[in-house]
Amino acid sequence: MILDELADWIENATLNGAVPVITGRNGDMDTVGSAIALAASNPNLLACGLHLGRLANRLCLELNAPFRKLGKNPSWPSKIGGVIIVDAASESQTGLTIPEGIPKCVIDHHDTCEWDFKPGDLELRGDARATTQMVFEYLNRSAPDTLSDEVRKLLLAGLITDTGRFRHADQSALRCASEIMEGAGFEYQEFVEYIQNETISASDRGAILKGMSRCQSIESGKWNLVHTHAGIHEGKVAALIIQAGAEVALVSRSRDGETRLTARAPRSSTKSGVHLGKMMQLLAEKMGGEGGGHDGAAGWSGKIDRIAAETAFINILANTKRDEN
Numbered sequence: 001m002i003l004d005e006l007a008d009w010i011e012n013a014t015l016n017g018a019v020p021v022i023t024g025r026n027g028d029m030d031t032v033g034s035a036i037a038l039a040a041s042n043p044n045l046l047a048c049g050l051h052l053g054r055l056a057n058r059l060c061l062e063l064n065a066p067f068r069k070l071g072k073n074p075s076w077p078s079k080i081g082g083v084i085i086v087d088a089a090s091e092s093q094t095g096l097t098i099p100e101g102i103p104k105c106v107i108d109h110h111d112t113c114e115w116d117f118k119p120g121d122l123e124l125r126g127d128a129r130a131t132t133q134m135v136f137e138y139l140n141r142s143a144p145d146t147l148s149d150e151v152r153k154l155l156l157a158g159l160i161t162d163t164g165r166f167r168h169a170d171q172s173a174l175r176c177a178s179e180i181m182e183g184a185g186f187e188y189q190e191f192v193e194y195i196q197n198e199t200i201s202a203s204d205r206g207a208i209l210k211g212m213s214r215c216q217s218i219e220s221g222k223w224n225l226v227h228t229h230a231g232i233h234e235g236k237v238a239a240l241i242i243q244a245g246a247e248v249a250l251v252s253r254s255r256d257g258e259t260r261l262t263a264r265a266p267r268s269s270t271k272s273g274v275h276l277g278k279m280m281q282l283l284a285e286k287m288g289g290e291g292g293g294h295d296g297a298a299g300w301s302g303k304i305d306r307i308a309a310e311t312a313f314i315n316i317l318a319n320t321k322r323d324e325n
Contacts, residue, residue, distance in 0.1 A: 017044070033157055036066065089292045133159055133173055149185045232253075259302060279317065280299060289304070
């Protein structure tokens, strides 16, 4: 089984030196929780990455969870047995240059993949709604003593947030949440309220409202698209657009010469033919940059003009066939 292969890969890599467990550069709860939980299973594993999101930073501080923030050009340990990358569909999604010539292991649940694998590398890609779901299955099987309350909270927080508070969960994701709680010494509802109680500053709230005020609703082929641009919290803005009833939400952002697109779609749209991850991957093929993700949540980033990127995505959506059944 693939989980046995992962156990063997980690054992061999850690015998040969330190093994950084690298997170996706967005620093969300799924990637950070996955890295820290996995690293807890072996003293030669170290969770690290470029960025911690707000919730991830808050949980790391309050749970005293070890995570090393890296610069863009980090000094890697002199003796590395391998690297593990969690929740990143390509090297660029880590924001780092991965050391060459050493084995790598990628643990990811995205539908798209742009990694180049060589002999000695391992890919663990499953039909999961969150990477923490995959990490929990591994720990529960191979290192159950690792599953302290702190680790369970990190895994559960990643699962809750990456499924949109279980709006995008399937049977296996719900079962995983139940199994995480089976041995937990904390109350589920209290923990959910804790992670949902995110403090948003007045300036952030103003930025979100400004992004919402710029929304434009158009018909793109057979689909209703609501799009806008925002300076921060693109995911929150996109989620609010979907809650307002849009079939597809697109939020763009430009900073330091780079454009980023964030897209969301409800289950009704993905069942009818929308697959945002494949659309963003196609956008990368047409316009350069990198893109991918899930059917209902995906992103793209590249060096082209924001309007050009939005237009290219709109054209791809317009050519997406709608299944009326």
